[in-house]
Amino acid sequence: MKKLEEIILSHGEVYGKDILKVDSFLNHQIKPKLIQEMAEEFADHFKDKNITKILTVESSGIAPALLTGLKLGCDVVFARKQKSLTTDDNTYSSTCYSYTKEEMKRLMVSKNFLSEEDNVLLIDDFLANGQAAKAMVAICKQAGANVCGIGIVIEKSYQDGRALLDDMGIDVYSLARISHMDGKEIDFID
Amino acid sequence: MKKLEEIILSHGEVYGKDILKVDSFLNHQIKPKLIQEMAEEFADHFKDKNITKILTVESSGIAPALLTGLKLGCDVVFARKQKSLTTDDNTYSSTCYSYTKEEMKRLMVSKNFLSEEDNVLLIDDFLANGQAAKAMVAICKQAGANVCGIGIVIEKSYQDGRALLDDMGIDVYSLARISHMDGKEIDFID
Secondary structure, three states, rough: OOOHHHHHHHHEEEEOOOOOOOOOOOOOOOOHHHHHHHHHHHHHHHHOOOOOOOEEOOOOOHHHHHHHHHHHOEEEEEEEEEEOOOOOOOOEEEEEOOOOOOOOEEEEEEHHOOOOOOOEEEEEEEEEHHHHHHHHHHHHHHHHHHHEEEEEEEEEEOOOOOHHHHHOOEEEEEEEEEEEEEEEEEEEEE | OOOHHHHHHHEEEOOOOOOOEHHHHHHHEHHHHHHHHHHHHHHHHOOOOOOEEEEOOOOOHHHHHHHHHHHHHOOEEEEEEEEEOEEEEEEEEEEEOOOOOEEEEEEEHHHHHHHOEEEEEEEOOOOOOOOHHHHHHHHHHHHEEEEEEEEEEEOOOOOOHHHHHHHHOOEEEEEEEEEEEEOEEEEEEE
16 A cells, blocks of 8 residues: 555654554554545455454554444454453453563453354554464454454564464455665565 | 434443443444444534544544544544553643543553644543543643543433533533433433
């Protein structure tokens, strides 16, 4: 998505080789029209997969997931992040390590909102090490739901997440794929 | 909003006189078309206020805020909740007590995304004691921004929040106003 790449270049803040801050349009302030264009890309790519539910993670996944759900005509569920590692009997859950926050989190989804009849599209803002994506896949497996693919706004292609999901046979569709980042420089995979 | 009242009656789960769980369409699973109808109500009510920015709180405020922003043509900012009470020099922040989670939270908004030139519409999922709303108003005051009003999905009118905001002279527009709740019974103010 060319427009997204341009906005990452003009508005993203890069710190070293790993941290890309996109607080001005995705992670803190949200630009609704831009998110709508992202959602149109996701909906177009996955339109023939008979998606019955979108699963994302709070908070930054909610905006692109909601507008994709509106376009595809399906409900959206956001997994809750809990620092507590306790489980609730009525939830599916999986732990993942957050590299940006340097802590373990448990993602939880109520059993009421995911079932073996669901064809699930996963949506997330970033794909880096793939930890959150892997946890969402694990949650779908617990529910017996079918994972149809994953839509990512920004993929750091030089980290392990993409390969991890490719190896699981999951259709990964990323709107911007960063091959290299360093201070002022950001390169994309076309 | 009659349709919302009906969905609260059919899908809401009431525990005692205080807790209303609406996880099936607002707080965990989201119904995009219903949220769009809410956003149309908000946008219609506040359309003449020259709103330049919407401020909400993660996570459940994001969906109605995003679609209202799309309709009004303005950006949305979601305040981040931090359990830590430390401040960051580059943020506006205010603490509030969460009665449902029984803990103090600090709401934070980057100084980059709110200014004295903004006419701000606040949006939130619930209004009960008004603690989160009050913190959002405080953040706007720190930024020198003008608060044009607040859009609430579900107001518990028998709690203090509404009176608190009325006393501050803020235009409160709630889509469903609950006058009384008790086990199986929910009454609305027409």
